[in-house]
Structure formats: structure tokens, C-alpha cells
Amino acid sequence: MKILSIDTSTVVATCAILDEEKVLGEFSLNQQVTHSENLIPMIKEMMDGLNLNIKDIDFFAGAVGPGSFTGIRIGIATIKGFAHVTKKKVIGVSTLEGLAFNVPYAKIIIPMIDGRRNRVYTGIYGWEKGKLLSMGNETIIDIDDFLRNLDIGFEKIVFNGDGALKYKEKIMNILKERAIFSPINLNMPRASGIGELAMVKINEGKAVDCYSLVPKYLREAQAQMDLIKRGY
Incomplete structure (x- = not known):
């Protein structure tokens, strides 16, 4: 096939x-x-x-x-x-599912595509029993609103995509050491x-x-x- x-x-x-x-x-x-x-x-x-x-x-x-x-x-x-x-x-x-799929077997993955005007297209994904699963609806949202409402219970979160790169400083300021960023080859x-x-x-x-x-x-x-x- x-x-x-x-x-x-x-x-x-x-x-x-x-x-x-x-x-x-x-x-x-x-x-x-x-x-x-x-x-x-x-x-x-x-x-x-x-x-x-x-x-x-x-x-x-x-x-x-x-x-x-x-x-x-x-x-x-x-x-x-x-x-x-x-x-x-x-x-x-x-x-977004394709972007998240770039990061194998991470518990929480947040792919981000730059939506301009301080917004990102994003969703929350995670691997379970070898399968990538969506943990909520995909959306376009103001990056500040998204980060303020992100579940603080997540210990480590992997971010990838051009939106994650663009707003890397904001993400790090809020999530500190809990934010992990993909290598550049996994961001596109x-x-x-x-x-x-x-x-x-x-x-x-x-x-x-x-x-x-x-x-x-x-x-x-x-x-x-x-x-x-x-x-x-």
C-alpha cells in the first residue's frame, strides 16, 4: 500500500x-x-x-x-x-496532530502554529499505549490567555511548531523548567x-x-x- x-x-x-x-x-x-x-x-x-x-x-x-x-x-x-x-x-x-506526532512517546505535547496577532493554533496531545491521543479540541487562542489557563498539574510539557518558537520566551517565563522545546528538526x-x-x-x-x-x-x-x- x-x-x-x-x-x-x-x-x-x-x-x-x-x-x-x-x-x-x-x-x-x-x-x-x-x-x-x-x-x-x-x-x-x-x-x-x-x-x-x-x-x-x-x-x-x-x-x-x-x-x-x-x-x-x-x-x-x-x-x-x-x-x-x-x-x-x-x-x-x-x-497540529501531525506536528505532535513528531514527538514520540511524550506524555504531554502542545503543538503551536503561529496565528499572528499574538495568537496560536494549538491543541494538547499525549501518547498512551503507543498511540497519539488528543486531549481536547484544537483552537486558535491568544497565547497569553492560553498560558494562563494551562493546567498547572502538568509536570513536563513538550512544545513544538513555529508558534512555540515565536513565543518561547513567554512560555518559559510562565512555565519555567516545566517547558521543554523540541529540537529544530521536529518543529516543522x-x-x-x-x-x-x-x-x-x-x-x-x-x-x-x-x-x-x-x-x-x-x-x-x-x-x-x-x-x-x-x-x-
Whole structure:
């Protein structure tokens, strides 16, 4: 079973191909370039290097957000296009879940994506019996409000993601030695993680047709919010 997975919901564009328990290839770029310019060439180069055709892929997986609205749309449109042409099923995976998955077997993991204006997209995850579990709803929230209300009963908390890096000083000021920050290689989304999580969901019967894949924005697009403020 081969899975092509992608994540373009942040500034990182990443794609990977997995085959059962192996990562066959992975390609990531962390730069401020429109994902629509890079994604397809990245996928083509990876597949050419593996001597694979798009028809060789059994499932397509993509990060559905939260994150950049434009990036999410590019990723979902790409996955839907591939799935439609090949008549294969798709799997959507939370970007935050994918980030948390980068940190194996930690008791408490808080992935954070910068949401601008002092806000982060975040959630609380933890490993139990070899499985990553969500401990609450994902949200976008003011970083100060989030830290004030964070359960002080957590002894050690692992933070990762660009939001955690941006607000590292604030986190350390409040949580002191209880805050642990991931190594830099675990702070950006990895398509291989999205693919591995997708495998779990496939085995649970959660693959869907391409028409059923929807984004996970968590808030209204800024353009729509601006219109509402102006009374439209």
C-alpha cells in the first residue's frame, strides 16, 4: 500500500511517499514561496526519483489545517485532483496532530502554529499505549490567555511548531523548567508523519472519496473578517 502525503498548511511545503512501514521518499522546503509554485515540481521530482507513476499510489493524504488558508486550499486541491484522476480515496489529517506526532512517546505535547496577532493554533496531545491521543479540541487562542489557563498539574510539557518558537520566551517565563522545546528538526510539519497517521486512519476505515475532504480552518478567513468589520 503506497500513500502520497502532503502538507502545505504552513510556510513549509512537504510531500512524502510511504509504503507500509517504510518512508520511500520525502521532500520539504521551508521558505516564503507560494506553495503553488513548488508543490507539483517537488512531487514530480520525488516520484521520478522513485520510478513511480501517480497511478501507483493507493491513497492520497493531506494536512487539512489549521494554518494558512491559502496553503490549506492548495494542498487540498492537489490531493483532490490526484484522487479524482486516479479514482482513489483520500485521508485528511490535522496539521497540529501531525506536528505532535513528531514527538514520540511524550506524555504531554502542545503543538503551536503561529496565528499572528499574538495568537496560536494549538491543541494538547499525549501518547498512551503507543498511540497519539488528543486531549481536547484544537483552537486558535491568544497565547497569553492560553498560558494562563494551562493546567498547572502538568509536570513536563513538550512544545513544538513555529508558534512555540515565536513565543518561547513567554512560555518559559510562565512555565519555567516545566517547558521543554523540541529540537529544530521536529518543529516543522513532516509529510511522512501525515502519511503515517493516514495509515492508521485507513486501517480504521476512515478513508473517504475526494469530494468529502474538507479544510479545518478554525476561524473565518481574514478577508471575510475584514468585510464583517466594515458592515458587509
